[in-house]
Amino acid sequence: MSENKKYTIVVKSSRVEVSESVYRAYHKEREAERYQKKLIHQFELSLERFQDDGVNVEFSITRFQPSIEDMLIEQEQFLKLHIALDALTVEEWLLIHKLFFNGKSERILAGELGIPRMTLSDRKHRILRKMRKVIED
Known part of the structure; x- marks a missing residue:
């Protein structure tokens, strides 16, 4: 039944039919990219993020400084x-x-x-x- 299934990806705003292996590789790469962005955001230290999260900037800076x-x-x-x-x-x-x-x-x-x-x-x-x-x- 999976032989009849059509796999598509979006390329330059158009849907393009691709093989199952290309489809899986594409989405595997996209998931890896999403995961990396999530990790970057999780460990990102920026004033804007601190303000958005309601974190006291002085506390965060001193937390990472050695005593x-x-x-x-x-x-x-x-x-x-x-x-x-x-x-x-x-x-x-x-x-x-x-x-x-x-x-x-x-x-x-x-x-x-x-x-x-x-x-x-x-x-x-x-x-x-x-x-x-x-x-x-």
């Missing part, structure tokens, strides 16, 4: 990280920098250095333990 306590904790953590990095030898610092700041994988870096990946992994863990000890002291 002073959070900022101080983050500053202290950065300071401790820098102290721990300063405690490393040049070779240790370079290894950590390449792995964590440049995003190289252990496999690629081990290949570049001409050492087994497990040797590199052991060095990395030893350095991280050293840094943890500096941070905790």
Whole structure:
């Protein structure tokens, strides 16, 4: 019975007959677009939307700002990280920098250095333990 059913979509203000697969793909895309618009609207922060929803703008802005306590904790953590990095030898610092700041994988870096990946992994863990000890002291 579905063989006799006609499928149409609107193209430039005209209805055009299409196959069932084109019809389903078209509507699947439209539903995805509607869903995206709904998500965008849900997370949109605009003065007009706040006014429409009766939300106090000052409250909404401060709600998304980190607290002073959070900022101080983050500053202290950065300071401790820098102290721990300063405690490393040049070779240790370079290894950590390449792995964590440049995003190289252990496999690629081990290949570049001409050492087994497990040797590199052991060095990395030893350095991280050293840094943890500096941070905790």
